[in-house]
Amino acid sequence: MKGFFSEFREFISRGNVMDMAVGVIIGGAFTAIVNSLVGDIIQPLISGLTGGGEQIGLVVNVGAAQLNFGAFISAIINFIIIAFIIFCLVKSMNKLAEEAKKIAGKQEEAEEAAAPICPHCLEEVKAGATRCPHCGGEIPGGAKSAA
Numbered sequence: 001m002k003g004f005f006s007e008f009r010e011f012i013s014r015g016n017v018m019d020m021a022v023g024v025i026i027g028g029a030f031t032a033i034v035n036s037l038v039g040d041i042i043q044p045l046i047s048g049l050t051g052g053g054e055q056i057g058l059v060v061n062v063g064a065a066q067l068n069f070g071a072f073i074s075a076i077i078n079f080i081i082i083a084f085i086i087f088c089l090v091k092s093m094n095k096l097a098e099e100a101k102k103i104a105g106k107q108e109e110a111e112e113a114a115a116p117i118c119p120h121c122l123e124e125v126k127a128g129a130t131r132c133p134h135c136g137g138e139i140p141g142g143a144k145s146a147a
């Protein structure tokens with residue numbers, strides 16, 4: 001049981017769960033906005049243009065069954081709008097992630113170039129060090145930045 005809980009804590013602290021929770025909450029709020037856009041603005045607009053009722057006026061009766069094409073079409077419009085906005089979001093997120101990666105890579109390169117190297121063991125040492133922490137060798141005049 002102890003292992004189960006520590007595993008669960010690790011799972012939560014990894015951050016993925018929080019990301020997921022934020023995604024679900026934002027997704028829910030976002031869906032409400034899109035539903036409102038389609039239901040309150042696009043549908044009345046189409047109804048107004050086609051002279052239909054409150055909904056898109058496309059209901060077909062087949063015997064006792066009623067086929068509501070209006071609701072079906074609204075669902076498709078909903079899906080297209082959500083898919084388009086999610087596509088735009090993912091695209092911009094990818095771009096941001098790529099730029100962040102580039103910046104991180106440049107920083108790492110700069111740090112690597114700036115770190116002085118011990119002349120005895122070629123390990124990185126701190127600038128100004130007169131003795132190498134890796135091999136204990138003396139560095140005459142103190143370690144100097146390579147850059």
Ligand SMILES: [Zn+2]
Binds near residue numbers: 118119
């Ligand atoms: Zn050394």
